[in-house]
Every structure is written in structure tokens, then in C-alpha cells.
Amino acid sequence: MRGALFENQIEEYESVFKSNHEYEIANAPLKSVLGRYATREDDCQMSFGGQAMIQDLDPEAEPVEPEYQPIATIPRTADANDRYDVLGIVLFVEDTRSITTSSGVTHEVREVVITDHSAEQPLTISVWDDLTGTEANLLKSWVGPALVVGFTSLKPSSHKGFSLSTTMSTSFHRNPVGDRADALRQWSREKRALVLSRMERIQEVRNPTEQNEVLSIESIKLKEVIYIAVSAAMFSIFTKRLQNT
Incomplete structure (x- = not known):
């Protein structure tokens, strides 16, 4: 049985596999090898995805605990x-x-x-x-x-x-x-x-929720009055400053 590593998998698994070691491998699907890459009619190989689990069966190998x-x-x-x-x-x-x-x-x-x-x-x-x-x-x-x-x-x-x-x-x-x-x-x-x-x-x-504010006609009119009053006050201040200059 053989397996294939592609692109960034080569670097990811570089420290996982060691020569002449025995491993228990789970969640590594088998895929058919087609065309000129096949060595026999029913040839297949393992593929290593994100859920593949590999355990070194070397009796001297220490289990790696997450740090x-x-x-x-x-x-x-x-x-x-x-x-x-x-x-x-x-x-x-x-x-x-x-x-x-x-x-x-x-x-x-x-x-x-x-x-x-x-x-x-x-x-x-x-x-x-x-x-x-x-x-x-x-x-x-x-x-x-x-x-x-x-x-x-x-x-x-x-x-x-x-x-x-x-x-x-x-x-x-x-x-x-x-x-x-x-x-x-x-x-x-x-x-x-x-x-x-x-x-x-x-x-x-x-997950933002849109909250639409429901306004009455009276509240809209009140906001318009306040806006006009503030605008008039700002215009008056601006005019006085021009006169002083």
C-alpha cells in the first residue's frame, strides 16, 4: 500500500513519517490509481486529508501531548x-x-x-x-x-x-x-x-439585526423644528464673527 502527499502536505507531514517505522493510520480514504500511474488493475493509494489520524507504533515513541x-x-x-x-x-x-x-x-x-x-x-x-x-x-x-x-x-x-x-x-x-x-x-x-x-x-x-425606528408625524415635525432652530443659531454666530472681523 502506498500514499501520496501533495503541495503543502509534504511539509506538514515531514516530521510525522520516519523511515522503517510502523504506523496505525485512520481516516485516510483509498482512491483508485488510474492510467499510467497504476501498477496493477486494482491499484489504489491512501489520501491524507484534514481528519487523517496517524499513530507511531514504535514502542519507544513517546506520545505527543498538546502544548x-x-x-x-x-x-x-x-x-x-x-x-x-x-x-x-x-x-x-x-x-x-x-x-x-x-x-x-x-x-x-x-x-x-x-x-x-x-x-x-x-x-x-x-x-x-x-x-x-x-x-x-x-x-x-x-x-x-x-x-x-x-x-x-x-x-x-x-x-x-x-x-x-x-x-x-x-x-x-x-x-x-x-x-x-x-x-x-x-x-x-x-x-x-x-x-x-x-x-x-x-x-x-x-449576525447584526436591523432595528427600524418607527416615528410619529409629531416627532418628525419636532425634529425638523429643532434642526431649523440649530441651523438658525449657527448662522447667527457665523454672521457675528464676520461682522467682528
Whole structure:
């Protein structure tokens, strides 16, 4: 069995696969190899998308634990090659939308907005392609003060301001473990009103509602009278200044 890596996947998986190691691979669909690239009639190969899970079966290999860090510690001048593991309370999950690049490639994307105890300014995470499906839908269903999620291997982006984006190695942890996750859950319980307030602000920005003011004829006439009076007063002041000069 063989697999194929394309474009940015080559760099993303460079540190994942090692020669002569055994791996357990899940969520890597098999695709038929056609034409001159096939070595036999039923030839196929694995394709690695955003939901592929790869575990090194080397008995000496240490499991890699996410190094979650507070939102405020992520530098806004981060290099595009940097990767970050972030914990956050999910405030908002956008509906999936499609965008087409200048080269004609269509991608699915949706934005997830999170917050934590370290910063008042929320952080936007752009979720791409495969990850916009089941995982993101679950986040949207459970969004609220109690939803603490870990995001791994996110890369910085400067499109429309600073944000983070998913990569080929990104995974969601809807029940993250560890002292930092427990501390953020405790903070969320203690500051529930604050978290709800941040959720409301995001909703107002993302889903603005048009409020049309209904005015009576009397109130419109009153506004016209006030406007005329103010205009007359301003004209009088301007005239006196001209006379004094």
C-alpha cells in the first residue's frame, strides 16, 4: 500500500513519517490509481486529508501531548511556519461557506471564534476543508460557556487581521485533559456572565439585526423644528464673527 502527499502536505507531514517505522493510520480514504500511474488493475493509494489520524507504533515513541497556550501569549508577528496548540471556550461557529482561489480551486471554510481568561479580544480560527464537517458541526451544536476545546497545530494568518488557521495536522479535542483545561473550565464556570456577554457581542457583530425606528408625524415635525432652530443659531454666530472681523 502506498500514499501520496501533495503541495503543502509534504511539509506538514515531514516530521510525522520516519523511515522503517510502523504506523496505525485512520481516516485516510483509498482512491483508485488510474492510467499510467497504476501498477496493477486494482491499484489504489491512501489520501491524507484534514481528519487523517496517524499513530507511531514504535514502542519507544513517546506520545505527543498538546502544548496548549493562552491566547494572549501567541505573538501577532508569528512566522507562517510556526504552529500553535490553543485552548479556548467556543463563542461562535460560522456556517460553512465556499471560496474559490485565483487558480480556480474551491475550498470549504468556516470560522470559529474562541476566548479564554488571558485576553479580552477573542481569537478567530479559520477551519478548512475536511474539518468543516462533523467536528465543526458538533462545536456549533454545543457552543456555550461549558464548551472548552483544544485545537492543535494551528498556523498564523494575517488575512483580515491576525487569526489562526487549521493545517493538515490539526485536530480538535472536545474533551481536553490536563491542568490548563481544568483551570479554563473552572474560570468559565466562575465567569459565566462574562463569557455569555462575550458571546452576545460576537453574535451582534456576526449576525447584526436591523432595528427600524418607527416615528410619529409629531416627532418628525419636532425634529425638523429643532434642526431649523440649530441651523438658525449657527448662522447667527457665523454672521457675528464676520461682522467682528
